[in-house]
Amino acid sequence: MKHALIASALTLALASPAWASEDITVGFAIAKSGWMEAYDTPAAAAAKIRIDEINANGGLLGQQVKWVETDTKTDRAQSAKAGLQVLDDGADMMVVSCDYDFGAPAALAAEAEGKNSFFLCAEDVKAGIQGVGPNSFSGSVLAAVQGATMAEWSTHQRDAKTGYVLLDTTIEYNKGICTGFDWMFPKAGGDIVGRDTFKNNDASIASQISRIKALPQEPDVIMLCSYIPGAAAAVRQLRAAGIQSMILNGSAVDGSYWLDAVPDLSGFVLPVQGSIYGDDPRAEVERFNTAYEAATGARPASQYAYPGYVLIDLWAKAVARAGTVEGSAVTAELEKMQNEATTFGPRSFSDTLHHQNSANMQIIEISGATPAVVDNWTISEPVPLDVLLK
Template sequence: MGRGKTWTAALALAVAVGLPAGAWAGNDTDDDIIVGFATGKSGILQAYDQPAEHAAKIRIEEINAAGGLLGKQIQIVDSDTKSDRNEGVKAGQAVVDEGADIVVVTCDYDYGAPAAGVAQDEGLISFFLCAEDVKAGIEGIGPYSFSASVLAAVQGATMAEWAYNKRDVKTGYVLVDTSVEYSKSVCYGFEWMFPKVGGKIVGKDGFQNADPSIASQITRIKSLPEVPDAIMLCTYNPGGASAVKQLRAAGIDSLILNGSSLDGSYWLAAVPGLSDFVVPVQGSIYGDDPDPKVEAFNKKFEAKYGARPGSQYAYPGYVLIDVWAKAVERAGTTETEAVVAELEKMREEPTLFGPRTFTDKLHHQNITTYKIVEATDGKFGYVDEWTISEPVPMEILFGGVQN
């Protein structure tokens, strides 16, 4: 039985043996508060999970140094999912068995859901490190599950509105990686917003992240009467770098837009001199963020781990500990229902990487201000920021534009 549930059993026992009800306060009778990380410390998700987990642990250190949470120190327990869904169940159970008060799970919904499901069954809060599919929350896991990042559809919608207004992009071609929900959701947002602002989608095609070639898709793009102003590429690495390389090698010089998953200079060597490639981010890792507090965090991260964050996906890890700890302090307990209630009261809650809002209908962000970074001559840099004109509707989050 998870610690989120044990307080009720403990209370019943207290009453049965004649102790006053106030003698039991669930998790708060423990000496420490425990955060369990059931994340990918190896395998394909390590590149996403570990920077976010490192950032989360920085926030935990800051809280502990300031006196702790509810006057207690936060302790950490870890288990490796090995970027495997089956191992995710084991990892989630392992941190629960070690007394976790909250279970932090992997960045991706598909891979993080097994551990999050364990937490839900045990009556514990789960927080996805940076999952951006709407199902990584109430809809796919249950009422105790949250994500610290911003919905993928918001990324696509941001790219659509920004490109139309700031780069005069009037025609777009959608190229979607159908291997995971994240990529499909990015394109849902673009396909919803781009026609709303006046853009025209001139074609759509799909591929799988593991496909060695997108030659047939490129042929269809080049067969269009006119080259589209932009390619909305919805994918992630390693397939993302391969797709970009093939597009440019085929002579397609259109502006390429993508979600946040292709932030980071670690892959740019695969496409030497890449330009006109744009992604939305929650903060810039490149030393040029307009908010000096973001760069101060980047330097703190580097001092602790020996390198700067590799992408913007470090930042949601910091955010999740920040908002959860605020909710615990306001609730005066780590008991699940009380903390969830405080999280769901948050409206534009300030964090280092932008405000967060949670409701009893949505445990994600369906609108935010994104920083815009662009690759020019093989280097990323901050160029702008943008807030979409309206939140992404729930029906778009769940299935995109219905034709």
């Protein structure tokens, strides 16, 4: 009997690698340390929730989906090494950092092997065909769409006629927001009456505020293209100077964690892919928020968890339709997706753009320091590729 058990155990041990090789493997080459960790970890947690759901429903192509993970340490050189590591660990598809600059080195390693890569939440057009190659995609909505959404929504829903553009030139994401606003605001009937720039770590924007106050009339809206902490500092100074214009921004400022820096803030509006505040009109979004809390111990701190869930959902659908995880075959199926249903709204890809150049966005307004959904908006036309590439 003892010999039979040993023989049986040996048989299982020898068989295990063959069974493991039948699994489908997703490789996460993401930041688990450094400043990018705050963006990558929530989105990766959401991606793993969708993987668990897929496995609970029988897997993908009759196989279970497992994942391997390596820390890029928010370092570009380490990103390339992390990409190679997860490929060595058997990754069939690679998930990379939210930011294009930090995710691209890993994504390029996947591209070299003919495998698909998905940026967790990059919103720069280069995170895809234009910067990595034909098998690379992003799970998020382009920054230019966020700016265009704010432009069209404010003119149509709040009768904005004049706008002032205040651009934080620190990162490309900010420039993308302003690019979308600059494109849509005049088309929607608005007039951009001035523009200025600053840096995220500037201690003061007093000179910029002086130029706004020197205008014949206060602008209806200020398009602030920035992220925390610079965005919070700019808003605090604008309000302290008595400027009451509605302030618009992109999704990067989603979350209530920064509002203590601007007491009693009102008249601040941003677009998001879904609401973390329990008031999203789509019941499935709140179901995800609850599932995320059960998995991680806390609700999402911002909308940047959501693209991780979306990317696994879309990739898995494409794999099922292709009948394989082979990169070019999956890419072909992803590029056929037009208004593909997801928990956070329809998504589309094409053979020229692996991003969302239009999306239904929930409109969050902060009033009395309390964020809440006040509307939803889809821009009347997608942002053209030539605008995205400016």
